Amino acid sequence: MKNAVGREIPDALLTNGREVYQGKNYMDGKYIQKASPRTRRCEKPVDTKVVASLVEALKQCGAKDGMTFSFHHHLRDGDYVVNQVMAAAIDELGLKDLTIAATSLGSAHDPIADYIEEGKVIGIQTSGIRGRMGEVVSAGKLKTPAIIRSHGGRPRAIEAGEVHIDIAFIAAPTSDCMGNCRGIGGKSNCGSMGYAMSDAKYADHVVVVTDCLVPFPNMPASVEAIDVDAVVVVDSIGNPKKIASAAARISQNPRDLMMAENVAKVIASTPYFKEGFSFQTGVGGPSLAANLFLEQYMDERGIKMGWAIGGICGPMVEMLKKGKVGKVIDVQDFDLDAVNSINQTPNHFEMSASQYANPANKGAFVNSLDFVVLAALEIDTGFNVNVLTGSDGVLRGAPGGHPDTAAGSKCCIIVTPLVRGRMATVCEHVVTVTTPGDCVDVLVTDYGIAVNPLRPDLIECLDKAGIPHVTIEELKDKAYSLVGRPDDLEWEDKVVAILEARDGTILDVVRKIKPYDPNKAE
Amino acid sequence: MEILKPAMAGTLESSDAQVTVEPGTDGIQLTLSSSVMNQYGRQIKATVLETLERLGVNNAQVTVVDKGALDCTLKARVECAVFRSCGQSAANIPWGGAVR
Structure with missing residues (x-):
């Protein structure tokens, strides 16, 4: 079915009430039923939520095949947390059929491309997709089409229950032993932690990963201990040089x-x-x-x-x-x-x-x-x-x-x-x-x-x-x-990514590219 | 023109193309790679073959590594490689004739 920007959206994708893009403000005034997470009560006082390793934290949160793990991208191209968590889940615990729901992914996450090729990661939901991951998804190697959302579309989808997060991983520059997190005061600072907030509120389980444990209470907290199941202390959550540049320079060009x-x-x-x-x-x-x-x-x-x-x-x-x-x-x-x-x-x-x-x-x-x-x-x-x-x-x-x-x-x-x-x-x-x-x-x-x-x-x-x-x-x-006028790209039928409009309708799809071969006679 | 010895022109910088020509016996054998292959591969191939034809090159192995060069750049790099390959790049270049 053709949408309001003239893109042909395969009917097979228009299930469960999914619609094609109809134009700006189409959903205005409609009601949504917000989803809610199923969370574990931590009624009995404990001295600390710090556990020994990511594997321990995964086990405590009941990690199993087919789950959706969420991540946020404030550590940008310096991030180590996505790769560390996925290695613990797949290499150490042997999990498979996992979906990564991240606020964005970059070239720091090239190793995840291997898990996609091995069929261990079967779903990607993100804003950004680049590097090797972009290449393997474009080549049609991800089992389900990647879902690409804007920064506003993602919290909308989480609140509407279109993404259900089983375990959210919060990369925290500082955390106390109960999981109050801040983006400053540590050795891998990122400042704002705004993209992580909906994840912490709507995930069934929340694991904080930090490389700087600070005395309780770490206030004012960006992600609060009331939402956190476990805290894991690792050697490093990221490369500070790639998290924030020294200073954004104004162009002289x-x-x-x-x-x-x-x-x-x-x-x-x-x-x-x-x-x-x-x-x-x-x-x-x-x-x-x-x-x-x-x-x-x-x-x-x-x-x-x-x-x-x-x-x-x-x-x-x-x-x-x-x-x-x-x-x-x-x-x-x-x-x-x-x-x-x-x-x-x-x-x-x-x-x-x-x-x-x-x-x-x-x-x-x-x-x-x-x-x-x-x-x-x-x-x-x-x-x-x-x-x-x-x-x-x-x-x-x-x-x-x-x-x-x-x-x-x-x-x-x-x-x-x-x-x-x-x-x-x-x-x-x-x-x-x-x-x-x-x-x-x-x-x-x-x-x-x-x-x-x-x-x-x-x-x-x-x-x-x-x-x-x-x-x-x-x-x-x-x-x-x-x-010169470019030739039209040629595509196969296979959809490798769905581009969701911010209101949840389908704005476009990305199909598998058919590369031009100059040696093939035409 | 006859390709007498291997010769090269151009760089691997963005917006340039590196063209290598070598003697050949069986028509034009073109090996093309390009950073803009899917959208401009056909045009690059056509431009390279047309330029060779205009220079009267009938037998050669030609390798083009394109980094998004415009047509004018591609033509110039092909022409230069061909003239270098037959020792004619120092003087008497037929500006306005075979080179235009």
Whole structure:
């Protein structure tokens, strides 16, 4: 069945009330029955919940074949916990048919690709999928299609019982002996632990994995002892150098700076740019640099930013300290400046993924967002964005908070170079739709700006401010004139991944790619 | 033109292509790998074969390792490798003739 972004979704996937994507805000006003976990009572006082090993913790939680284990990705590419837990479950306990439900996965998790090939891991639910895991899943080696969700779609799915977590593993930079966790104060700090919060509340069992046991009580706790079954102390939960970069640097690349300046110009031309406006930006080159130019416009007009959300990095913390932004609410930290600031700098707060972006609760932060500046791997002439699959059709990205912030914000700006090497970023049809075009408002490239025709009000703003813009078709034609028109990818029927819209409908599927062989006669 | 000795042009940098030509006897034997194979493999193959044809190369083993080069880059690398292979890359390059 064709969905609202023109993607053909196999009928076989539309079971148990599953629907295809119908457009923005389709689920508004509907009721959901929240799922609840079946948890063990810990009524009798104990001195400690610390157990000797991951294997002990798994046994205590009744780990068995077919279970779903959850993980969060605040340790990013430095994470050791996913691999440690899966090795204990599979190599030591001999478990199989396991599903990994993670907030995101990266190249740190390459060893999991072996468990997929061996058939020990049969399901993957995640936002990001990259490296070897992306390759083996794209090659059709995972027994069930991977389910890709946004950061807001995941807590929605957990609350609706679409993902039932048997054991949640919390990677904790510090924990006390009862399981009160924080993201700071240890040797592998990550700052915010926002993505782990729904997991701890909705999992049947919760195991805290830490490399820094601190005296009880570890307060204020990001994940609370009331939800924790066991605590395991390991040598190291991650490589601090890969958890948070030293400092997110603002790009010096003149092309990035030119695009960033145009982003700021577009923002300043809209009526939402006024005292107390709200803002989120990514940490990619031009997105981050937009902060710099925006600050100049804020100074010029004598206005301040009310609040900023998202993955947070140093430049935003700097603006908070200078008093240019009122509050920073933080679901994840990207550099040490942000890690060291959360809950320390006044008005720098932590939030859960649900509070950040869940479309099924009663007011996630993204719903009150004025502006978001985002990147894209590809954007097509329908303003649909792909941030998941490479132009070769292989899984190597993550929707993250992209679809959530795009849908919630009043003005969503995509900033990307027109071409990357030989790849046309602006194209006719994106490989995979991860953010639907009805949520995307403005595209800023190094060859020009285009506004979504669904937003005549923004077109008027740009015209009034004298900002030149063209149609997105013109940008696509320009891109193809530079790099040539790409051939359509060829696919097999087998679906390797389901791309779930944030509201739980199916936005797109990724099929197994049929690679082009130049030696085969055509 | 006849390929007299093995020759190479280009690099493995992003947006470039490394082209190697070697003497051959049985037409053009092309070995192609590319970072953009699924979307541009056909076009790269066609560009390389057209360029060889224009230079009058009928027998050669040709290896192209493409890193997302544009067509103009591919043509230039093929031309350079061919001229180097027959010792003609130092002078008298037929600009505007066989090379255009």
